[in-house]
Amino acid sequence: MHWTAIYPCAFRRCQDRYLPVRSLLKPPHLQSFSSLYAGASSIDPSTYSGGIDAEPLHRYRVSGYHPIALGDSFKDGRYKVLHKLGWGGYSTVWAAKDLSNQAYVALKFSVAKPQKENRELEVLRALARLDSGESGSRHVMQLLDHFHVEGPNGKHGCSVLEFLGPSVTDVLEMRFADERLPARLAKSSAQQALAGLAYLHKHKIGHGDLHTRNLAFLRQPEIGAVTRKDGKPLEPGLPAYLVRPTSYPADVSLSQQQIKIIDFGESFLDDDVPTTLHTPLLDYRVDLWSAGCLIFELIVGQPPLDSIMATPVTVVQQMLETASDKLPERWQQKWQAIDGARTENETENNLQEWLEETYFDGVRRQDMTREEIVKLGALLRKLLRFEPSARASVHEILQDPWLKNE
Template sequence: MASHRYACGVDAESIDRYRPGGYHPTRLGDQLKSGRYKILHKVGWGGYSTTWAARDHEHQRYVAVKISVAEANKNHETSILRLISSSPSHTHGGKEHIVQLLDSFCIEGPNGKHQCLVLELLGPNIPELIDSYLRDERLPAQAARSIAHQVLMGVDFLAQLSIGHGDIHARNIALTLPRLDSLNEQEFIDTLGQPELGRVQRTDGSAPEIHVPSYIVRPAPFKAKQVLQSLRAPVIKIIDFGESFLPNQAPATLHTPLVVRAPEVLFDDPIDRRVDLWSLGCLLFELFTGQPPFDSIMQTPAGLISQMIQFSTDELPDRWEAKWQTMQEKRVQYADDDPPYTLQKWLEEVYFDTQRRCELTKRDIDKIGELVGLLLRWEPARRSSAKDIANDPWFR
């Protein structure tokens, strides 16, 4: 089914993914699992799922229902989340910063059989939070410090279970919104924002096929008041375990966004959970500055590695030299008259932007640069652990 046959005025998931093996055509008001879960709004979407806000009538609470594409691996993410949920909460404070699995089931639809994960309902992720609610285009300093520490604790908790998340980046860090369960359905929808629907139409004027929904829902914007109140003492959760793995299940590669992808992935080395430490270093930089350390516009693997070399405090491993030379030979070179930056110099330039409010001192930025540098090491074995970074006195 070609995407040009359909049009919709709402910018959300791709309509051409509504096909056999693809997304389930979910509608507002749908009742899932014999009426237990009532769909009220959309809260997000990705390449392999759509996620919906729903009322759990059995437990009188609001939840997120993540409906995977029919062709997705139905057991992988569920098994990881069940392992996390089965771990005692009192043994590690980081568990409270991992989204919790509440239920799982399957549904049948015109596009096949879909795995549904019922998760805690969360608010906006970090980029959504910044883009929609913050004028400075970055987090307030105290919120950034608190969120950074919580993410570090969460990743350390996963490390204790030998779980690699595999996809640590700002869009997979979401803010919690307390007191939602006390609202009735209309108050709840008002808090999320009234659903905006875009009618799906075939460009040839024919009726839509059964595989395609009659409308697309724009994800909930969330009311600013609720979000900004939560940001005063933020509590976050790490979400999306679609790329996660255990030691005996490490994938050959990962699909982490290129700009935060660990070098061992770029060089096709064996992968283990220490890829999360590199991504953590990139995330810490972004939480405080509002942008990742490496360029994200028109980036290529070779261009990214060139920047990594510029910012690194250690040497490129010998085993990667030959591959790097080959990549350089194929790379299009551009003239660049700007002087080279160190990681610390770049961090200072990005943070001390005269058009933004600067709440942190030069000493704070020096410390952040030091911590980021301990994570952005070529060799996974030389990266500091999340626990060591979280225990640094600067976070107290």
């Protein structure tokens, strides 16, 4: 059994990033960065220094990153690079301006990966072909364009994406000292994430990596109309409206901000789902467990599992304590072989107890009543189930009284 089939997005903190537990287990459909670069020419890391905390220089190599400088233009001068937004193991992301319409966009340059299919691009193109009028589509990142760049390290794909704001995790770190969102903002974020997920699942698309770093705020200007108190017309020297400087203040006005699901690097279509070691094909229901963990984290301010120094055995043991159903019979023998010191029958579910203990910890803000937290626990138990077929659908969760009652 490969435990990521039932719990694909348990998280552990590593340098302020959340990493899937599956990275510990290395399923065969995921290549490590080192294996991707096996045999490629490399630079000596001790020879060069960048002077700042950024992407590793040794990844600028054949089949690796494409070197980019501020002010560079791409696609016949259409896109001009303005700033760096971030980087990951397989891409760098840049803020740019689309000079054809003066719009700001994000350029995601992938590493050169010869003969490796880009599943993310396939999914984004599938989403682009769907009806954008569906309500859930407004909560999913959109692909605007795509092109290729030839460089010294190979041929790189570049996806042109919506220019979005900070992730939920970024807002937490920047604005909330106790790392817990206000209740209204947390619930609004959960509702919007679920609406986006329902849209994906309706079209048989699995996200595969749902967590707070993959929820981003849309940069929507806050505008205030300028009027005279006596109702007379404005003088010529006054603007029609004022625009608040771009920032994310720590107040409940954030609950009106739009959330979008981003980063489709682990996503898949229903007819092209990834396989994992010892398991049959996955489907989009892997997102349902992740959704339960996401909601827990949005409300409490931490993931449901204690992932410090996590190992596959300790993660699964905590899963047994968290899941609302028993470990399926077909998996029990494999679990006992992994951890013969314990048996599944010795483990009791303590999700509600842990939820209340972590929320009412006496340290962080407590905007919800105990009754609301009890209702939240009932919702989470519908999602945190080992059997994928037993998990509630996203549509069912959106109808839950906890989400319906503001």
